[in-house]
Amino acid sequence: MADYEMGYKGKKCQLSMKKLILIAVILMWIKSIVYSQDANNHCTKLQSSFVHHLRYPKDLEKASIPSFFTLKVQYDEKTKQFNLEFSDSAHPLMIKELLRIKDKLDFNVVYDDLNMGKRDIPIMIPVEIRLARVSKEFSDPKSKVSQDLYNFNGTQVFGDVYFYAPLVLTVIND
Amino acid sequence: MKSIKFILIILYAVINSVYAQDKGKIDNFKKFENSFLRNFKYPPQLQERCIPVLTLMVISFDQYGKINSLRFSDSAYPQFIAEVQRVREDIDFESLYMDLKSLGKETEKIIIPIQIDTGVFGECESGILQFDLINLYLFDNKPLKGKFFLYKKILSKIFMARAIS
Numbered sequence: 001m002a003d004y005e006m007g008y009k010g011k012k013c014q015l016s017m018k019k020l021i022l023i024a025v026i027l028m029w030i031k032s033i034v035y036s037q038d039a040n041n042h043c044t045k046l047q048s049s050f051v052h053h054l055r056y057p058k059d060l061e062k063a064s065i066p067s068f069f070t071l072k073v074q075y076d077e078k079t080k081q082f083n084l085e086f087s088d089s090a091h092p093l094m095i096k097e098l099l100r101i102k103d104k105l106d107f108n109v110v111y112d113d114l115n116m117g118k119r120d121i122p123i124m125i126p127v128e129i130r131l132a133r134v135s136k137e138f139s140d141p142k143s144k145v146s147q148d149l150y151n152f153n154g155t156q157v158f159g160d161v162y163f164y165a166p167l168v169l170t171v172i173n174d
Numbered sequence: 175m176k177s178i179k180f181i182l183i184i185l186y187a188v189i190n191s192v193y194a195q196d197k198g199k200i201d202n203f204k205k206f207e208n209s210f211l212r213n214f215k216y217p218p219q220l221q222e223r224c225i226p227v228l229t230l231m232v233i234s235f236d237q238y239g240k241i242n243s244l245r246f247s248d249s250a251y252p253q254f255i256a257e258v259q260r261v262r263e264d265i266d267f268e269s270l271y272m273d274l275k276s277l278g279k280e281t282e283k284i285i286i287p288i289q290i291d292t293g294v295f296g297e298c299e300s301g302i303l304q305f306d307l308i309n310l311y312l313f314d315n316k317p318l319k320g321k322f323f324l325y326k327k328i329l330s331k332i333f334m335a336r337a338i339s
Binding site for chain 2 (some may be wrong): 066068114121124126128130131134138139140141143145146147149150156157158159160161162163164165166
């Protein structure tokens, strides 16, 4: 009888151990959700729709040419639309591609994230399409990519702007 | 006679205002840029290997026109930052401050993009790598974010010639 009781007690103890582990696992899980939400702010929302919809132009991928340029976003109060401009370092094919997925990108979150009450100042979002293998041509001393990051139609942006975290896509080309 | 006088006065006013604009706007940035490039010696370790400078300088002033903070994005090499710190006192930041004040932007955080190409004659010439561009918007590994005043850039080329031996 005593033995049985002992066994029973032991079992009870085991059960509560299991429960404890379960609680611990749940706690860790909740913590990870809260934590990932923290890192997963508006920025990655825009970033994930960018990564999800963008197809890097095949010609650029084949030629191993990465893309580095600035997307200038300006809100038009009258039409309630976002006007996009591309810095002079953007390849025409890449401009075409971004315009194709334009409606999939929700820029409202950017304004919210930056706590902008008025939407009168342009937002500069760097765009980086990184390639695993880059052609030598891209790093040629005569390349104008880095000089044209803030040039739009030949003139550099000069004035108040908001900068936002870059939109990044890494393409494994071979 | 009256109309000639009138035309002369207008001409005088126009010439004067054009001159004043010229002096006030363009000179101060040029003065700052010139003093930066005149004092800055391209770090030999970087020059020998044809490594260019590509970075964002973020600067803010206090209410007295003294530098509050001066930072460079992560694409700047330590040798470059050390060199700027070495010549910091000789760089004419005052002209920069005066220019900002004339624009009413002296209290804002200022971004000055910097690109200085380099090379050794007959040996190598620098080019911008993907790696440099990836680190351009990072400050201590965090992406640049927020309101800034985007200013003119410093763009230059500093080459070295080896002595014939």
